[in-house]
Amino acid sequence: SQKIEQNSEALNIQEGKTATLTCNYTNYSPAYLQWYRQDPGRGPVFLLLIRENEKEKRKERLKVTFDTTLKQSLFHITASQPADSATYLCALGSGNTGKLIFGQGTTLQVKP
């Protein structure tokens, strides 16, 4: 069955450092992959999308890579700030149905 794995342990880093979150998947061939941010008590918010034929995408301090051979996406936040502390979810999609399958999320804590 389709499986998406994100590091279940919280990631604690120091302000100013680069945070790297991992999303691995099996038994799936997604056409695209999305990353969402979720703050406590709120719904997820879309951050970035990367398609299967794209290796890397950037948006301000965010960078996403997508390796369909390794079946892995890496999500980087450079120059991290305490305000970046949240749970980050990866989601896989295919076709034009809009249906997404979400990972469990990784909680990031940036300490000042």
Next chain:
Amino acid sequence: DAGVIQSPRHEVTEMGQEVTLRCKPISGHNSLFWYRQTMMRGLELLIYFNNNVPIDDSGMPEDRFSAKMPNASFSTLKIQPSEPRDSAVYFCASSLTGEIYNEQFFGPGTRLTVL
């Protein structure tokens, strides 16, 4: 636009009672998704609609759960009868499927507690 609107924000009910969750998607969006989020299972897709038609309800746990979308601006998720294991946060999301990004816009969620 006000974003996706969900009501109620919190619901506490007793086992066996009927629960109805409501969602108003973003105007113009043609897809609507119902999710359930728990610590143990994460964010699970329950059902989704395209142009008001249910496309995939394979995530609906059992017959106690039902969802409707009578028009483009309103959807309900009903649990009857409710059980303690249904306690979770239920999210509604909408998107403009067919566009390049297909990003989903989530509502604030309904926190359901079944005693």
